Amino acid sequence: MRIFNKAEECSGCSACQGVCPKEAIAMKPDERGFLYPVIDEEKCVDCGKCKSVCEFNDNYDKSSLLEKPKVYAVKHKDNSVRAKSRSGGMFAACADYILNSKNGVVYGCGFDESLDVVHMRIDSYEDIKSLQGSKYVQSDMGDCFKMAKKDLDDGKYVVFSGTPCQTAGFRSYIGDYIYKDNLIVCDLICHSIPTPKLYKDYRDFIENKYNSRIIRFDFRDKSCGWNSHMESYELENGEKIISKYYTELYHMGTAIRPSCSVCKFTNTKRPSDITLGDFWGIDKVVENFDDNRGVSSVMLNTQKGVDLFDKIKDDLYFEEVSLDQAMQPRLKSSTDMSTQMDRFWRDYQNHGFEYILKQYTGYGGYKTKIKRKILKRLGRW
Numbered sequence: 001m002r003i004f005n006k007a008e009e010c011s012g013c014s015a016c017q018g019v020c021p022k023e024a025i026a027m028k029p030d031e032r033g034f035l036y037p038v039i040d041e042e043k044c045v046d047c048g049k050c051k052s053v054c055e056f057n058d059n060y061d062k063s064s065l066l067e068k069p070k071v072y073a074v075k076h077k078d079n080s081v082r083a084k085s086r087s088g089g090m091f092a093a094c095a096d097y098i099l100n101s102k103n104g105v106v107y108g109c110g111f112d113e114s115l116d117v118v119h120m121r122i123d124s125y126e127d128i129k130s131l132q133g134s135k136y137v138q139s140d141m142g143d144c145f146k147m148a149k150k151d152l153d154d155g156k157y158v159v160f161s162g163t164p165c166q167t168a169g170f171r172s173y174i175g176d177y178i179y180k181d182n183l184i185v186c187d188l189i190c191h192s193i194p195t196p197k198l199y200k201d202y203r204d205f206i207e208n209k210y211n212s213r214i215i216r217f218d219f220r221d222k223s224c225g226w227n228s229h230m231e232s233y234e235l236e237n238g239e240k241i242i243s244k245y246y247t248e249l250y251h252m253g254t255a256i257r258p259s260c261s262v263c264k265f266t267n268t269k270r271p272s273d274i275t276l277g278d279f280w281g282i283d284k285v286v287e288n289f290d291d292n293r294g295v296s297s298v299m300l301n302t303q304k305g306v307d308l309f310d311k312i313k314d315d316l317y318f319e320e321v322s323l324d325q326a327m328q329p330r331l332k333s334s335t336d337m338s339t340q341m342d343r344f345w346r347d348y349q350n351h352g353f354e355y356i357l358k359q360y361t362g363y364g365g366y367k368t369k370i371k372r373k374i375l376k377r378l379g380r381w
């Protein structure tokens with residue numbers, strides 16, 4: 001059985017693994033650290049279920065979408081919620097309602113005990129902070145699709161959140177359950193997702209350098225303001241460090257998943273009830289709304305999304321805007337692959353992490369910066 005032909009045709013959502021009746025599929029990292037399905041041919045009975053569930057095609061179900069999404073600029077009224085959230089705290093407001101008023105469960109992306117980025121289930125609002133904030137690395141879905149389906153079977157209220165390729169995979173996996181009133185699917189406007197290998201190697205590098213374990217990692221520390229882009233980490237020895245080297249590596253676009261360059265979800269027909277993003281440019285759309293603590297761009301794509309918003313709106317400051325006013329690049333086209341990608345991976349594989357950190361980011365100091373500039377001028381970078 002072959003599910004896809006080229007690496008960019010798989011987003012790693014894991015729906016095929018979940019649907020296989022023979023448990024013949026395992027998600028395994030390739031040499032760049034991205035998870036792909038690997039089929040055990042001894043167990044496979046060629047039923048084709050993995051191929052038909054695969055969401056990485058243009059035909060994801062759009063039947064429940066409103067003709068046009070309703071769009072809002074949103075800020076949670078509680079500033080302490082916004083401080084922990086990436087943008088305006090809309091996700092926490094949705095989770096709060098489902099957990100506290102509906103006694104439900106929420107699935108999203110958090111950290112495990114080793115600080116690896118994984119998808120997880122929470123059933124108490126006490127645990128919401130593990131899911132708040134953007135993690136710029138692809139999460140390991142584990143058994144979350146199966147667990148969420150079981151929760152729906154048990155009649156629980158469920159919020160399932162993730163990147164659009166993950167929510168599309170989930171929707172495809174659960175089939176008709178998508179129409180259940182007790183399910184809300186939340187996706188993100190998504191720039192692209194880097195490999196877990198980069199994040200793991202960065203952590204190992206820091207822990208070796210400081211000879212201390214990292215006990216907290218924040219991919220985008222808001223203490224410097226919503227619009228700044230700095231990561232921070234805290235070490236067991238008590239040090240807190242704010243840095244930007246991981247961020248630089250992410251933004252270069254050399255370590256992102258191949259499927260991101262042909263992403264099927266960079267449009268306004270979303271595989272979700274609610275889409276969340278950062279409302280960049282809000283100051284030009286709604287006067288005096290931006291306080292540099294974060295504003296969410298919220299698209300309500302289905303009637304279920306509209307109904308949920310109605311229930312939680314007392315927790316929010318919000319302004320309705322047009323879809324055009326909330327437009328941004330990742331709602332129009334996918335991220336371009338860096339032209340440096342092959343060279344980056346050659347360097348990474350041949351010389352290791354510290355080498356690429358020095359060669360490709362500000363960590364290398366002004367000499368490497370000048371060298372890069374000269375090579376760029378010569379057309380060799």
Ligand SMILES: Cc1cc2nc3c(=O)[nH]c(=O)nc-3n(C[C@H](O)[C@H](O)[C@H](O)COP(=O)(O)OP(=O)(O)OC[C@H]3O[C@@H](n4cnc5c(N)ncnc54)[C@H](O)[C@@H]3O)c2cc1C
Binds near residue numbers: 085161330
């Ligand atoms: C990799 C990535 C790229 C993004 N790119 C853009 C962009 O180009 N433009 C834009 O406007 N917004 C982008 N966002 C979305 C934005 O950063 C916020 O996630 C969104 O505004 C929600 O913020 P919030 O304050 O409501 O909630 P928060 O509490 O900050 O949101 C947490 C939500 O993000 C999910 N999440 C966090 N990290 C991941 C991950 N690695 N994989 C899957 N789900 C994750 C959680 O499950 C939860 O649903 C991106 C997010 C991520 C994770």
Ligand code: SF4
Binds near residue numbers: 009011056
């Ligand atoms: S996109 Fe998802 S369902 Fe399709 S092959 Fe990849 S992991 Fe499997």
Ligand code: SF4
Binds near residue numbers: 011165166192265
């Ligand atoms: S850019 Fe598209 S393919 Fe890449 S992680 Fe985001 S949703 Fe998935």
